[in-house]
Amino acid sequence: MIIVMKQNAKKESIKNIIRIIEDKGLSAHISDGKEVTIIGVVGDKTKLHDQNLEIAPEVERIVPVTESYKLANKKFHPEPSIVKVGNVSIGGGNLVIMSGPCAVESREQLFDTAHAIKKSGAQILRGGAYKPRTSPYAFQGLEEEGLKYMKEAREETGLAVVCEVTSLAAIESAVKYVDMLQIGARNMQNFYLLKEAGKTGLPVLLKRGLSATIDEWLNAAEYIIAEGNPNVVLCERGIRTFETATRNTLDISAVPVIKSKSHLPIIVDPSHATGVREYVNPLARCAVAAGADGLMIETHPNPAIALSDGPQSLTFPQFEELCQELRPFAELMGRKF
Amino acid sequence: MIIVMKQNAKKESIKNIIRIIEDKGLSAHISDGKEVTIIGVVGDKTKLHDQNLEIAPEVERIVPVTESYKLANKKFHPEPSIVKVGNVSIGGGNLVIMSGPCAVESREQLFDTAHAIKKSGAQILRGGAYKPRTSPYAFQGLEEEGLKYMKEAREETGLAVVCEVTSLAAIESAVKYVDMLQIGARNMQNFYLLKEAGKTGLPVLLKRGLSATIDEWLNAAEYIIAEGNPNVVLCERGIRTFETATRNTLDISAVPVIKSKSHLPIIVDPSHATGVREYVNPLARCAVAAGADGLMIETHPNPAIALSDGPQSLTFPQFEELCQELRPFAELMGRKF
Amino acid sequence: MIIVMKQNAKKESIKNIIRIIEDKGLSAHISDGKEVTIIGVVGDKTKLHDQNLEIAPEVERIVPVTESYKLANKKFHPEPSIVKVGNVSIGGGNLVIMSGPCAVESREQLFDTAHAIKKSGAQILRGGAYKPRTSPYAFQGLEEEGLKYMKEAREETGLAVVCEVTSLAAIESAVKYVDMLQIGARNMQNFYLLKEAGKTGLPVLLKRGLSATIDEWLNAAEYIIAEGNPNVVLCERGIRTFETATRNTLDISAVPVIKSKSHLPIIVDPSHATGVREYVNPLARCAVAAGADGLMIETHPNPAIALSDGPQSLTFPQFEELCQELRPFAELMGRKF
Amino acid sequence: MIIVMKQNAKKESIKNIIRIIEDKGLSAHISDGKEVTIIGVVGDKTKLHDQNLEIAPEVERIVPVTESYKLANKKFHPEPSIVKVGNVSIGGGNLVIMSGPCAVESREQLFDTAHAIKKSGAQILRGGAYKPRTSPYAFQGLEEEGLKYMKEAREETGLAVVCEVTSLAAIESAVKYVDMLQIGARNMQNFYLLKEAGKTGLPVLLKRGLSATIDEWLNAAEYIIAEGNPNVVLCERGIRTFETATRNTLDISAVPVIKSKSHLPIIVDPSHATGVREYVNPLARCAVAAGADGLMIETHPNPAIALSDGPQSLTFPQFEELCQELRPFAELMGRKF
Incomplete structure (x- = not known):
């Protein structure tokens, strides 16, 4: 899962996301772009409710990386x-x-x-x-x-x-x-x-x-x-x-x-x-x-x-x-x- | 319900449709156009299975005229x-x-x-x-x-x-x-x-x-x-x-x-x-x-x-x-x- | 722009992407997930033809992060x-x-x-x-x-x-x-x-x-x-x-x-x-x-x-x-x- | 072209449609159903502006019968x-x-x-x-x-x-x-x-x-x-x-x-x-x-x-x-x- 922050998101908002991710025992990889910061989530994403991340302050959108079906995959x-x-x-x-x-x-x-x-x-x-x-x-x-x-x-x-x-x-x-x-x-x-x-x-x-x-x-x-x-x-x-x-x-x-x-x-x-x-x-x-x-x-x-x-x-x-x-x-x- | 016949449909095909309609106790109104013949059905259409009329010889298509819902209408x-x-x-x-x-x-x-x-x-x-x-x-x-x-x-x-x-x-x-x-x-x-x-x-x-x-x-x-x-x-x-x-x-x-x-x-x-x-x-x-x-x-x-x-x-x-x-x-x- | 690699992509394929990005004077941020590796691109993306990255070996997909319209934005x-x-x-x-x-x-x-x-x-x-x-x-x-x-x-x-x-x-x-x-x-x-x-x-x-x-x-x-x-x-x-x-x-x-x-x-x-x-x-x-x-x-x-x-x-x-x-x-x- | 009148349309409204059709030198075939009256148009429909018929009083809808393309037909x-x-x-x-x-x-x-x-x-x-x-x-x-x-x-x-x-x-x-x-x-x-x-x-x-x-x-x-x-x-x-x-x-x-x-x-x-x-x-x-x-x-x-x-x-x-x-x-x- 990738979290794309809004343009020029405040440091505080980025830290907030990292805290949510780490609180669930997952880790966050930060990529600071010229325009936007992107946060990759490493670990078992089922522990996160992505929709909630979506409404955290200054989150632009969430990009799922893996399909939700496993047995049919x-x-x-x-x-x-x-x-x-x-x-x-x-x-x-x-x-x-x-x-x-x-x-x-x-x-x-x-x-x-x-x-x-x-x-x-x-x-x-x-x-x-x-x-x-x-x-x-x-x-x-x-x-x-x-x-x-x-x-x-x-x-x-x-x-x-x-x-x-x-x-x-x-x-x-x-x-x-x-x-x-x-x-x-x-x-x-x-x-x-x-x-x-x-x-x-x-x-x-x-x-x-x-x-x-x-x-x-x-x-x-x-x-x-x-x-x-x-x-x-x-x-x-x-x-x-x-x-x-x-x-x-x-x-x-x-x-x-x-x-x-x-x-x-x-x-x-x-x-x-x-x-x-x-x-x-x-x-x-x-x-x-x-x-x-x-x-x-x-x-x-x-x-x-x-x-x-x-x-x-x-x-x-x-x-x-x-x-x-x-x-x-x-x-x-x-x-x- | 209206039955539109194919262009230059044979008389026999038109008669066939009329027979199906009249067999159910309904009546048929014929409209001979320059290009196509159109047959209007008068009476209780629920007695007809329109889809079957659709595949009778030389039928172009069936146009429903009344909605199939009644109580919600x-x-x-x-x-x-x-x-x-x-x-x-x-x-x-x-x-x-x-x-x-x-x-x-x-x-x-x-x-x-x-x-x-x-x-x-x-x-x-x-x-x-x-x-x-x-x-x-x-x-x-x-x-x-x-x-x-x-x-x-x-x-x-x-x-x-x-x-x-x-x-x-x-x-x-x-x-x-x-x-x-x-x-x-x-x-x-x-x-x-x-x-x-x-x-x-x-x-x-x-x-x-x-x-x-x-x-x-x-x-x-x-x-x-x-x-x-x-x-x-x-x-x-x-x-x-x-x-x-x-x-x-x-x-x-x-x-x-x-x-x-x-x-x-x-x-x-x-x-x-x-x-x-x-x-x-x-x-x-x-x-x-x-x-x-x-x-x-x-x-x-x-x-x-x-x-x-x-x-x-x-x-x-x-x-x-x-x-x-x-x-x-x-x-x-x-x-x- | 984010590049999502296929599951268990080879190191070589990942290096290939990084090379393409760096050749254009941009930089790449790598995020190694449990299942997939994600590469964020930092710099002016117009220098990259994203569709070509899309067909590089073991690329799963490209996720655009910023809109292509600027003056209307x-x-x-x-x-x-x-x-x-x-x-x-x-x-x-x-x-x-x-x-x-x-x-x-x-x-x-x-x-x-x-x-x-x-x-x-x-x-x-x-x-x-x-x-x-x-x-x-x-x-x-x-x-x-x-x-x-x-x-x-x-x-x-x-x-x-x-x-x-x-x-x-x-x-x-x-x-x-x-x-x-x-x-x-x-x-x-x-x-x-x-x-x-x-x-x-x-x-x-x-x-x-x-x-x-x-x-x-x-x-x-x-x-x-x-x-x-x-x-x-x-x-x-x-x-x-x-x-x-x-x-x-x-x-x-x-x-x-x-x-x-x-x-x-x-x-x-x-x-x-x-x-x-x-x-x-x-x-x-x-x-x-x-x-x-x-x-x-x-x-x-x-x-x-x-x-x-x-x-x-x-x-x-x-x-x-x-x-x-x-x-x-x-x-x-x-x-x- | 077929004109489907609204349920229980007044005689006057039906006559109005017939007059429009006949004014253009076409003829009208009337089919009086139990619920609705249907009017078939016989002749060269290009003389009619069907959309106008559509808004004449008590017209339910117009059903085109022939395609508007001829040379490609x-x-x-x-x-x-x-x-x-x-x-x-x-x-x-x-x-x-x-x-x-x-x-x-x-x-x-x-x-x-x-x-x-x-x-x-x-x-x-x-x-x-x-x-x-x-x-x-x-x-x-x-x-x-x-x-x-x-x-x-x-x-x-x-x-x-x-x-x-x-x-x-x-x-x-x-x-x-x-x-x-x-x-x-x-x-x-x-x-x-x-x-x-x-x-x-x-x-x-x-x-x-x-x-x-x-x-x-x-x-x-x-x-x-x-x-x-x-x-x-x-x-x-x-x-x-x-x-x-x-x-x-x-x-x-x-x-x-x-x-x-x-x-x-x-x-x-x-x-x-x-x-x-x-x-x-x-x-x-x-x-x-x-x-x-x-x-x-x-x-x-x-x-x-x-x-x-x-x-x-x-x-x-x-x-x-x-x-x-x-x-x-x-x-x-x-x-x-």
Whole structure:
């Protein structure tokens, strides 16, 4: 941590900062510039409440030097992590495709989808049983009934299954039925939910918040890992910007940035990022080319009657075509698919 | 709802849309333009899944005409609402000041604050017992112990008290101790929490999400009201933009926009919006001038040792000065304070 | 400037940085932390190309400590500046209202407007003769003919006049007719235009770019002042965010932030910021309460037939009402109006 | 164009709108909904000033149905355009790499770069002679001297050359030396410059503005084409968001969106988009996989001493490696490179 003093700060103010630092058993390195004095803190910064230093007399600002996340940080865990979901390994040279409907609507819809996506090469079935919807009047999901269908689809097809959870009650149900919990974008900083998901020990798919920085996203992952659960997979799904041609703006740079800052696997969801079916294929290819460890793609037996997110869902033939299209890109990237 | 067809859409595609609309018992009004055909839907749109229409052949886009929130909508409830919090009325010509520390740290800190802010004119004491923090290693709040101090401070001073809740467990505790529940920015679309807060019947202070549109915010309010609880107060606390001189960007326009679209009271939190103490006073004056029904201002006996949000907290003398400064502005706006 | 080295950087890499710094005649202060080494630079940083240090081996990042603008910086010019426009003083305790149509459409329209706004208390007449429009097919302004009407309106009413310029040719015309040049939001980083405007010596009204940071805005002002022209007035007119209820998001915090970082006067344009007439009055009151030195308000004899920006223009009676409404707020802020 | 009336608008207000429409020789289609009346306009909308309709009594809002750009619109020009730059064709199945330094610093630097990039497969040399810089104290370019070096480099290597222009004076110089003009992000809505660039007839590389929507970008292209110059190539270079891990956020979705809405070729600049060298390669692969027609990549003989944008520049061996890496991706996309 670095403390930058205001221009021509008084000696007294500088001494005050040094005293605060030394009182905590840390040491201060002083650098007297022509215009400003800078104080470096040496030692365990968690002992200091930096925000208080910030309001000490004549402090201009505080510059953090190290990231606040440790367990998710590549610096302290240089090898890329591999997360096991059922029999599927995410990370480590695989390209894992998760697919399925936005919302589980019926056993038939789910089973048809599970069989179709498996045939095309997907390894994990997704399906929403608890749907966070902007309006209370929109379809909210089948809840536990949907989870049961997920489990049956797993038994029928051998696919691993992942389902979003939105409350402790949903987690308590989900652990009985699914292989992986998903925390959605709107709950990325629902810290209570993160901790509860962490405690289950199940692998967690953590979507990026609509306006979360990458730093905040990794801190959210830290909440899960700090519960003793290192099985976190990140999912980039678009951020909110002023652009309206797509539902969100896919921040594809997040893939190399995460690879540079963290050891956690990262997948990309081009369906939610764009909200437009015709943009799903090009962005799925991008994700593979950027080095993502997997993809989440919405599919539906008949998108025209989907209860949720029809416009971006692929039909089964479209999904098959996408998988064919992705194979050579995966190969170029040295990924098994 | 309006359906805009693609340029030179085939008759068959247009007929298809009309059939879907009429199948639901609604009627369709066709407008054949030189370039495009537009279809207006007459009747109860909730019977249609607009997203599915969006992917019907040759549909260019769907334009919603009416808002999805009803109970929060001024159109169906033209009179401004007044929300009672303990003995305090928010809305209807009052300027209500809520103040207190970001986090409850001790009984002494809270009592000192409660007495000081009451003397200056605040009517509601705020204080966080459950703190959502970006990093799991930051101070997370005193939890139920903090709530107890809040209740005691209420008994001691007669101030109403409001506290943020972050989980069902927190709500279950809070209802025993506080007059008003706060849903924080990070939980604005934690729909499960909104419903549970709604069920308590307690007034709810609903902060705007970091990147929530006003439309989404009013839909979040709708979740609470739809549980039979009309006692919602909105709180603008800054949105996320590219600007870094302030922690967030206070969207002051939200005040007149909410007044135009909804009957719910709205207050402003300049402390969190800016994160900088010297900007709190000018923005508090703005909020009053914009027509806000109240303010939330962070205060602390000694900001330099606050465990959270020190840089933006006011000392008691600063808070007294702010209240003095605001009085004539409140008077100009015809508000009692 | 501070150089933060990567964790466990080699001694050699640290020596390399020190050598670069000392080669330029500057000195380096080393702070060896437990995790990272930090190097403070003492001396005239303009001699260093910081971006190159950034890519030297094992450099984590460079933290600038001082702002790049000097002439616009309050640190080096603590007294607030007063800018004279004709006989009008902006800054220093006045509240200056600029008003007029978005686009000059005819002599009659402009004269009617000039008389009406003068009567209500405006001191400066605005009017666009060169209109930057998103589409090439929209009305682009009367150009030099419009400027002539501006000059005539000045002679007729005694109001000072300001007009936007969008090219060197426009500047060359404008200097013959107007008292103040306006650089619009889209040209805020048209550095060529800034320099040319600076060279004229005329006062310049510099609007904030649609997505400009405050730091970039002050650097743009620096371009003008560096040409020997200190007569710059800043104008906050809304920034681009994801919110769609208003055309832009008025960043009202910019007023106290500018007051804290610069000595230049700042005015607010609530008409362009919101694009909605009914929000103009509350935001104009905000601007005064925030401490702005003035306002820019669009007016039109008959907004329903305006060739540009009708929705946000006030009629003359509405403008008169606004001025009446603002007077007591100006008085509270200690401003003459 | 669709006019949505306010709920329960009076008959008189509806008749007023119809009269305005019919006065212009257009016709109105009325759709009386249960809640609102909607009026569709049939005929040539350019005859209407929609903003004025917006403020007519009881109008809720105006919904545009057709895009304002025509010449850049795929609807009226379904075949993809191919733009010739010297002997190089952009569009139509090629992958064109433009490369070179951010700023031309010396003849030697430019020649070394030209030879190196040509060897690796680039077809166009870029180099800035007029540098728009945030601070007036940063290096501003060699101006005409830089252009001369560009021309000499073209003669020496046979590469086509492109250079940014920032003023009419710069255009007048550039036409003597270069094959293609570049309009930079900060000037995307410098409409005067767009028109002047259009008049030259030279191909124009139009970078997307820092916070420009895709719709505004295509309207900016329209300004150039409307001058009779159809030779426009678009360049996505990142937009401004709240994320700070990269300098800007590359909006990779812009590639398929542009392909869907326009016939103009589009290239991607991952160097400026990220500002970080290690992210350039993954994002360059993305651009190819998304379907871009080319790339702009910054290179420098020795980035550590570059006068501008060192951190993101590739060395020649790194550029060679990137080109090798891209070849198989280009092949998969069916592009010649």
